[in-house]
Amino acid sequence: MSHFVLIDGNSVANRAFYALPLLSTSAGLHTNAVLGFTTMLLKVLEEMKPTHIMVAFDAGKVVFRHTEYAEYKGGRSKTPPELSEQFPLIRELLDAFAIKRFELEGYEADDIIGTLTKEADQKEWKTTVITGDKDMLQLVSDHVSVALTRKGVSEIELYTPEEIQEKYGLKPLQIIDLKGLMGDSSDNIPGVPGVGEKTALKLLHEYGSVEEVLANVDRVSGKKLQENLRENVDKANMSKALATILREAPVELDVQQTEFPGYDGLALSDFFKKMEFKSLLSKIKVTQDMSENGEASEATPFAFEIVTEETTEKYTDKLTTPMAVYIEMDGDNYHHAPILGFGIAAEGTTLYVPWDVAKEWKALGSWLADASKEKWVFDGKRDTVGLAWHELPVAGIGFDVYLASYLLNATESNHTLDSIASQYAQVRVRPDEDVYGKGAKRLVPETDVLSEHVAHKAAAIWQSVQVLREQLVENEMGSLLNDLEAPLSMVLALMEKQGIKVNRERLEQMGEELDSKLADLTTQIYELAGGEPFNINSPKQLGEILFDRLALPVLKKTKTGPSTSADVLEKLAPYHPIIDAILTFRQLGKLRSTYIEGLTKEIHTKTSKVHTLYNQATTATGRLSSTDPNLQNIPIRMEEGRKIREAFTPSEDGWYMLAADYSQIELRILAHISGDENLIDAFRKGMDIHTRTAMDVFGVSEEDVTSLMRRQAKAVNFGIVYGISDYGLSQNLNITRKEAADFIERYFDVFAGVKQWMEEIVKEAKQDGYVTTLLHRRRYLPDIRSSNFNLRSFAERTAMNTPIQGTAADVIKLAMIRMQEALVEKGLASRMLLQVHDELVFEVPEDELEIMQKLVPEVMESALALNVPLKVDVNYGRSWYEAK
DNA sequence: GTCTTCACG
DNA sequence: ACGTACGTGAAGACG
Numbered sequence: 001m002s003h004f005v006l007i008d009g010n011s012v013a014n015r016a017f018y019a020l021p022l023l024s025t026s027a028g029l030h031t032n033a034v035l036g037f038t039t040m041l042l043k044v045l046e047e048m049k050p051t052h053i054m055v056a057f058d059a060g061k062v063v064f065r066h067t068e069y070a071e072y073k074g075g076r077s078k079t080p081p082e083l084s085e086q087f088p089l090i091r092e093l094l095d096a097f098a099i100k101r102f103e104l105e106g107y108e109a110d111d112i113i114g115t116l117t118k119e120a121d122q123k124e125w126k127t128t129v130i131t132g133d134k135d136m137l138q139l140v141s142d143h144v145s146v147a148l149t150r151k152g153v154s155e156i157e158l159y160t161p162e163e164i165q166e167k168y169g170l171k172p173l174q175i176i177d178l179k180g181l182m183g184d185s186s187d188n189i190p191g192v193p194g195v196g197e198k199t200a201l202k203l204l205h206e207y208g209s210v211e212e213v214l215a216n217v218d219r220v221s222g223k224k225l226q227e228n229l230r231e232n233v234d235k236a237n238m239s240k241a242l243a244t245i246l247r248e249a250p251v252e253l254d255v256q257q258t259e260f261p262g263y264d265g266l267a268l269s270d271f272f273k274k275m276e277f278k279s280l281l282s283k284i285k286v287t288q289d290m291s292e293n294g295e296a297s298e299a300t301p302f303a304f305e306i307v308t309e310e311t312t313e314k315y316t317d318k319l320t321t322p323m324a325v326y327i328e329m330d331g332d333n334y335h336h337a338p339i340l341g342f343g344i345a346a347e348g349t350t351l352y353v354p355w356d357v358a359k360e361w362k363a364l365g366s367w368l369a370d371a372s373k374e375k376w377v378f379d380g381k382r383d384t385v386g387l388a389w390h391e392l393p394v395a396g397i398g399f400d401v402y403l404a405s406y407l408l409n410a411t412e413s414n415h416t417l418d419s420i421a422s423q424y425a426q427v428r429v430r431p432d433e434d435v436y437g438k439g440a441k442r443l444v445p446e447t448d449v450l451s452e453h454v455a456h457k458a459a460a461i462w463q464s465v466q467v468l469r470e471q472l473v474e475n476e477m478g479s480l481l482n483d484l485e486a487p488l489s490m491v492l493a494l495m496e497k498q499g500i501k502v503n504r505e506r507l508e509q510m511g512e513e514l515d516s517k518l519a520d521l522t523t524q525i526y527e528l529a530g531g532e533p534f535n536i537n538s539p540k541q542l543g544e545i546l547f548d549r550l551a552l553p554v555l556k557k558t559k560t561g562p563s564t565s566a567d568v569l570e571k572l573a574p575y576h577p578i579i580d581a582i583l584t585f586r587q588l589g590k591l592r593s594t595y596i597e598g599l600t601k602e603i604h605t606k607t608s609k610v611h612t613l614y615n616q617a618t619t620a621t622g623r624l625s626s627t628d629p630n631l632q633n634i635p636i637r638m639e640e641g642r643k644i645r646e647a648f649t650p651s652e653d654g655w656y657m658l659a660a661d662y663s664q665i666e667l668r669i670l671a672h673i674s675g676d677e678n679l680i681d682a683f684r685k686g687m688d689i690h691t692r693t694a695m696d697v698f699g700v701s702e703e704d705v706t707s708l709m710r711r712q713a714k715a716v717n718f719g720i721v722y723g724i725s726d727y728g729l730s731q732n733l734n735i736t737r738k739e740a741a742d743f744i745e746r747y748f749d750v751f752a753g754v755k756q757w758m759e760e761i762v763k764e765a766k767q768d769g770y771v772t773t774l775l776h777r778r779r780y781l782p783d784i785r786s787s788n789f790n791l792r793s794f795a796e797r798t799a800m801n802t803p804i805q806g807t808a809a810d811v812i813k814l815a816m817i818r819m820q821e822a823l824v825e826k827g828l829a830s831r832m833l834l835q836v837h838d839e840l841v842f843e844v845p846e847d848e849l850e851i852m853q854k855l856v857p858e859v860m861e862s863a864l865a866l867n868v869p870l871k872v873d874v875n876y877g878r879s880w881y882e883a884k
Numbered sequence: 885g886t887c888t889t890c891a892c893g
Numbered sequence: 894a895c896g897t898a899c900g901t902g903a904a905g906a907c908g
Contacts (some may be wrong), residue, residue, distance in 0.1 A: 102887060182894080196894035501898030538906055558888070567890060590890060593904055621891085621900060630902050633892035641891080666893095719898065789895045801899045805893090811898095837893040837900085887907085893900080 004120050004255065005050035007099065008109045008131035009057040013037055013090055014131040015084045015149050018782045022769065024474070025276045027551065031088040034093055034275055038131070041097065042151065042280070043156075045263075054258040055094055056112040057087075057335050059103035079768075089275070094328045095409050096271040099261045107249050114245035119142050120257055130156065132301065135179060137164055138170035138245060152411045169205055180210040180240030184787070189242045191702040194228045210240045276657030278426050278467070286413070302427065304350035304455035306447075312361045318349050319367040321778035322374035322398055324462035326417070327383050332442055333628055334386040335496070335604075335611045350459050365392060374398035376465050378417050378457070380486070381616065384493040401461050403485045404468040406617035407477050410779050415617050421460035424467045428454045476776045484775060485616065488813050489834070491820045492614045492624075498835045499609030500631070500841075501651040504600060511596040512589050521585045526577035539564050550576055588639065595635065595644045602629040603804065608653060614835070621802050622777045622809035623837055632836045636878075645881035650843040658734060658830075658849070658876040659883040660780055661839035662812065664689050665870065666721045669807045672866040673774070676753025690714040691768035696750040697743065720754065721804055723797025758800050773806035773865070775814075812838060812871070815863035822859055828852070841880060849876060 016036020023032045034507060046052070055489070104112055105342050113129055117139050120127040127134055127144045140161055147156040164172055181200035183191020195203075203220065207213045214221070214236060217229045272281050307315050324345045327871045331337035342353040342364075358364055366371050368387070373396050377383055378399040387394055401424075421429040433451045436442050444450065459729045472478050481690035526533050527544045530549060534541045543562045548554045552572050556563040566583060573579040602610045615625045624631040634648070635641025650657055667689055671679040682692040694713035703712075712733060719729045730740035748755035762784075765771050771778045779802045783791040812835065819840065830848050836842035840860070844852045864870075877883045 194894070199894075274898095535906080537889095537904090540906075560887070563888085586890080590904085594891070594902095598903070619900060623900060625901055627902065630892085633890090635891060637892080645898095722899040723895095725898060727896065732898070743908070772901070790897080793895085794897070805900065808893095839893085885908095887905105889904090889906105891901100891903085 002051045002125050003048060004052040004125050004127040004258070005048055005054075006052070006113045006116060006127070007041075008113060008129070008133060008136065009055040009090065011132040012040060012111050012130065012149060013083070013087065016040065017080075017086070018284050018769065018785065021080060023471070027275075029089075029275075030082045030086055031089070031275050032486075033083055033276075034089045035277060035280075036769055037090050038272075038277065039091060040156075041099070042673045044130060050128075050260055052125075052255060052258040053260045054100040054102055054116070054253070056109040056116075057101065057103040058108045059105050062345040076137060077617060091270060091381070095267030096267045097466055098267075099260065100254055100258045100372075102251070104249060106249060107246070107390070111249040114139060114247040115249040115251045115388055116255060117141075118247045122142065123255070125255075128158075128311070135175065135184070135243060135245065138172055138175040138243075140164055143609060147728055163219060165824040168201060170201075174209065176203055176240055176243050177208075177210045177213075180236055180330075181213070183239055184243070189239045191239050192232045192236050193521075194225065194226055199225065202582070203704050207763065227422075229476045251864055269603070278463075285802065286790070294685070300348075302452065302456065303458075304352055304459075307351055307357055307361075309357050309360070312357065312363065315351060316363040318346075318351065318559060319344075320346060321347075321372065321378055321396075322346070324376040324458045324465070325368075325383070326378055326454060326457040326461060327386060329382075329386055333613065334382045335389065335613075337386065339386060339390070340444065340452055343454035344458075345455070345458035345462040347462075347773070350455045352455045354451075358390075358392065368564065369393045369395055371390050371395035376401070376461050377423070378402045378420070378461050381489040381493045381496070381555060381614075384490065385497050388493070388497045397486070397490075399465050400486055400489065401468055402474055402483055402617055404490065407481055407485065408468070408471055408475065410622065410777070412621045413618070417457050418459055420464055421456075423464075425460045427452070427456055427459045427463060427465035429455055429460045431527070445822055475778060477778065480776050482819070484810065487817045491816050492616065494820070495832055496611055496614060498833060499604065499607060499611040499651075499844075501607075501609050501649050502599065502603050503647040504603055504608065504791055505839065506598050506647040507644075509601075509645075511592060514592045514596065518585065518588050518592065520619070521588070525578060525581050525585060526574070526583060527743050536582065537589065542582070546572070546576075546578075550578070552576060559601055587640070589634055591635065591641055591644065595641070599629055599644075599647075607651075612834075619809075620798075622773060622806040622813075624809075624835060634673070642881060646879045648880035649878065652843070652845070653848055655878050656844050656846065656849055656876045656878065657883045658842045658844045658852055658856065658874065659839060659880065660842075660860060660872050660874045661836075662808075662860065663871040663873055664836050665808045666804050667717060669774075669811070670754065670757075670806050670870050671868045673724065673803060674754045674757035676751050676865075679750050679754065681869050686869075687872075693717055693747070697746045717742050718743075721745070723758075723799065723800035725793070725797065761803060762796050762799050764835075765795070771799050771802050772811050773803055775807070775810040777810060779806065808838065811864045815860040816840065817861050817865060819856065822855060826851075826855070841883070844876065 013033045016662055017033035020032035022030060022038050023035060024030045039421065058216060087743045091101060091821050102112055106557060110133070115127060117127055121141050121143050122141055127143065129139055129146045130149065133148045134148065135878040139161055140146050140159055140820065143163065146159045147160065150157050150159040157857050161172055162169060162368050170178065179189060179191070181192050181195050182197050183204060184188045186667050191623060198304055201211045209215055214229065217226055220226050220229060222745070269281055283562055316385045326343040328340040328343065330338035339356050342358050344351040344353065353361070353364065375397050376399045377397055378400070379402040391406070401420055402415055405420050416431065418429040418431045430453060435445055435449065440831055472481055522536065525536055528547045535546060536542060541562060542564050546564065547562050554562040554574050556568050566586070569579050569583055593633055593746055599610065604611060610629055610631070612626045612631045613628050615627060618625045635644050648657065667679070671683055678696065682689055690710050690713045691702065693716065694709040697713055698709050715729060715733050717731070722746045724727065724744055725738045729743065735739065744763045759769060765781050765784045769782070769784065770776050783794045783795040784799060786792045786795065816832065817836060823832070827849055828851070829851050830842050832842050835854055841855070842852065842856065853876070854875050857874055860872045861870045875883045
C-alpha cells in the first residue's frame with residue numbers, strides 16, 4: 001500500500017532550530033536544525049514507512065498574498081543567520097537521503113503541499129503532511145492526515161478529521177474560518193479585533209463559517225462583539241483569504257517522481273561524518289543492515305575482556321591514566337544498591353570486572369584511590385558514595401560526563417548514559433530498562449548480557465569526553481564544570497555519606513498525637529457532611545460533598561472537576577464550618593504521611609541517620625534537588641509542622657546544629673545584575689528591603705509603612721524575582737488585576753534600573769535563544785519566540801527569573817566548596833550536612849561553636865563579590881528546630 | 885502512569 | 894484575547 005509523506009521544510013527546520021541547543025561542528029558550522037531535521041526524518045522513515053516522500057520549501061517573495069495584503073508576514077522577525085546558514089545543509093541532507101525536495105518561486109511550502117495533497121487525495125492515496133504549522137490542519141481529509149511536530153520535532157501528533165472534530169469541534173476546512181476570525185500574529189493575519197480562539201470557536205459552532213457569522217451578526221450575543229464584527233467585515237474576509245492555503249499552485253512535480261526506494265547508507269554516512277553526528281552514524285548502520293538494498297556491513301562484535309580472580313595480575317598494567325570507569329549497581333539508591341561490577345575503558349582496552357573480583361583486586365583499589373590516575377566517569381558522586389559504603393576511597397576524577405551533559409542542556413531531564421552515548425559517542429548503550437526490565441519484571445541479567453552492557457557504558461564515557469569538553473569550552477562553561485560542579489559533587493558526596501541523625505522516637509510520638517487528632521477530625525467532618533463516611537483525601541469525593549451536597553460555590557476548576565485546593569477552601573471557609581476542619585485535616589494528614597511515615601522509612605537502621613540523594617543534574621536553573629528523602633522541604637512555615645525539625649539532631653553527644661542562611665540573596669543578585677541604583681542603595685544601607693520597597697512604592701516615610709503595605713511590597717518583590725505579571729500578583733495578594741498592575745507600574749517607576757534590565761534580558765533571550773547566570777550557567781528558552789502567547793509569556797518570565805535564581809545557586813555552590821576547604825584546612829571536626837537552596841546546616845562540637853559562628857558567614861558572604869554586600873544569618877541549638 | 889494537592893526555597 | 898506567578902519532590906487517588 002502506498003503512503004505519501006510531504007514535509008513542510010521551513011516549518012520543521014524552524015522548530016528544530018529553536019528546540020535544540022545551538023550545536024556546531026569543530027569547524028564552527030551550526031548544525032542543530034540539521035540534526036533535528038535528521039532525527040525527524042529517520043523517525044518518519046522508520047515509523048511511517050513512506051513509499052513516496054518529498055520536502056517543500058518556501059522560495060522568493062510570496063507573490064499572490066502580497067498583492068492582497070502588504071503587511072502579510074510583516075510581524076515575523078527575520079530568520080537568524082545561524083539558521084539561514086543551515087538551509088543549504090538541509091538540502092544536502094535530503095540529497096544524501098535521496099529524498100525529492102521542491103520549491104517554487106513566489107510560493108510557500110504550504111501551497112506546494114496543498115496542491116500535491118489535492119492530487120494525492122483524488123488518487124485516494126494514504127497521505128501524511130508533516131509540519132509545525134496548525135494552519136495546515138485545513139488540508140486534512142479522509143485520505144490526508146496532518147502530523148504536527150511537538151516538543152520541537154522529537155514527537156509528532158497525528159490529526160485525522162475525527163481528531164480535529166474532537167479537539168475543536170470543527171470540520172478541517174473550518175480551520176480557515178477559525179484563522180479568519182481570530183487571526184494569527186505570527187503570520188500577521190489580523191483577524192477580528194477582540195476575537196480570540198474561544199470566541200471564534202463559539203461563533204463557528206453556531207454559524208459555521210465567517211460568511212455566515214457576518215450574515216447573522218445581528219443575532220450574535222454581546223454588544224461589543226457585534227460592533228467589532230460589523231466594523232471589521234473586510235478584515236475578516238481578508239484574513240480568511242490569507243489563511244487559505246492555495247491548492248492550485250503551478251506545481252510541475254508528478255507525485256510519481258517522489259517515489260522513495262530507501263536511502264543510500266554510504267552517502268548518508270559521509271554527510272553525517274561531515275556534520276559530526278557521531279551517534280547517528282551507528283543508527284544508520286543498523287537500518288542499513290535491515291534494508292534489502294543497503295550494503296549489509298558486517299556487524300563487528302564489541303570487543304571487551306572479563307577480568308577473573310585468576311587473571312587480575314595480567315590486567316594490572318592496563319590500569320593507566322586517563323581511563324573511563326563505570327560502576328554498575330543494582331538499583332538507583334546508591335546508599336543501598338549492591339555493586340554488580342566495573343566497566344573500565346581506554347583506547348584499545350575495555351574491561352568488565354565483576355564486583356567479587358573487583359573488591360579483592362588490590363591493584364584496582366590502589367588505582368581508584370590514586371589521585372594521579374585520572375578517571376573519567378558518569379556521576380562521580382554516585383561512584384564515590386557507593387564505594388565509600390564499602391570503605392573504598394576514590395580520587396582523581398578528571399571528567400564527569402553526567403555533569404557535563406547537564407550543563408550543556410539543563411532543561412533536558414534525561415541525562416542517562418544511553419542518551420549521552422547517542423549524542424556524543426559512537427558506541428551504543430542500551431537503556432537500563434531494556435537490559436533489566438522494569439517494574440515487577442526487573443531482574444539482573446546473565447553475566448554475558450550484563451558484562452557487555454557495562455563494557456559499553458565505560459566505552460561510551462571514554463568516547464564522549466572529548467566532544468563534551470569541546471562543547472563546554474565553546475559555550476564558556478569549562479570553568480563552571482571544573483571549578484564549580486565537579487568539586488561540588490565531591491562535597492555533596494561527603495554530605496550524603498555523612499547523613500543527618502533523625503530521632504525516630506520523637507517522630508513516633510508526634511505520629512501518635514497526629515493520629516488521635518486526625519481521628520477526631522475525621523468524625524467531625526463526617527458529621528458536618530451529613531453523617532456518611534467518605535474518603536476526605538479524594539478530591540473527587542470531597543468535591544461531591546462540598547459542591548453537590550452542601551451546594552458551596554465552585555470558584556475554580558481543574559481539568560477533572562471543581563478545585564478543592566487550599567486557596568479555594570480558604571475563600572469558602574465563611575460558608576460552612578466543615579471547611580476549616582478539612583483544611584486542618586489536610587495539613588495534619590500531610591505531616592503524618594510525608595514527614596512522619598515517609599521520613600521514618602528512610603532512617604538507616606544501623607546509623608539512625610537519613611542519607612539523602614542530592615540530584616545535581618535535575619533543575620533547569622542550577623539549583624540542587626533532594627530525594628529519598630527530600631530534605632529541602634521539611635516544614636517550617638507552620639508551627640505544627642516546624643516541630644518535625646525537633647527530630648533532626650546532631651549525631652554526636654554534646655554537639656549542636658548550626659544553620660546559616662543568606663538574607664534576600666535573590667534580590668541582592670537582582671540589584672547587582674540590574675545595576676539599579678535605588679535597590680543597590682537600599683542594600684548598602686542595610687535596610688529591610690520590603691519596608692524600603694513599601695516606602696518607595698507608596699511614597700511614605702519609614703514610620704508610616706503599615707504591616708499591610710509591607711506585606712504587599714514583599715509580594716511585589718517576590719513577583720519581581722519570578723518575572724512579574726499583574727495576573728500572578730493579583731492572585732497572590734487577592735486584589736484585582738488593575739490594582740496589581742498599578743503596584744507594578746509604581747515599582748518600575750522607582751526601580752527603573754530593574755525595569756530596564758528585565759526588558760533587556762528578554763530581548764537578549766530572544767536574540768540568543770538562551771539566558772545565562774553570572775558564572776555562565778546556561779538555560780535555553782525554545783519558546784521565547786513562539787507565536788503562542790502562553791508559551792512565549794512563560795519563556796519571558798523564565799528569562800527574567802533564571803539569571804537570578806541560577807546565580808543564587810552558583811553563589812551557594814561556591815560557598816559550599818570554600819566551606820568544605822576551610823573545614824579541612826583549619827582541621828575542624830564540624831560537618832556540613834544539608835543545603836536548602838539559601839541555607840547550609842552543620843553539626844558542630846561545642847568547642848567549635850565560636851569559630852563556626854564567625855567562619856560560616858565569612859565564607860558564605862565572600863563566596864562571590866557583588867556590588868552589594870551579601871548577608872548571612874547564623875543560629876544554633878540542640879536540634880534543627882532550635883537553630884532558628 | 886497521570887492528576888491533584890501541598891511541603892520547601 | 895490569550896490565562897500564570899519561578900524552581901522542586903512525595904503521597905494518595907484513580908483509571
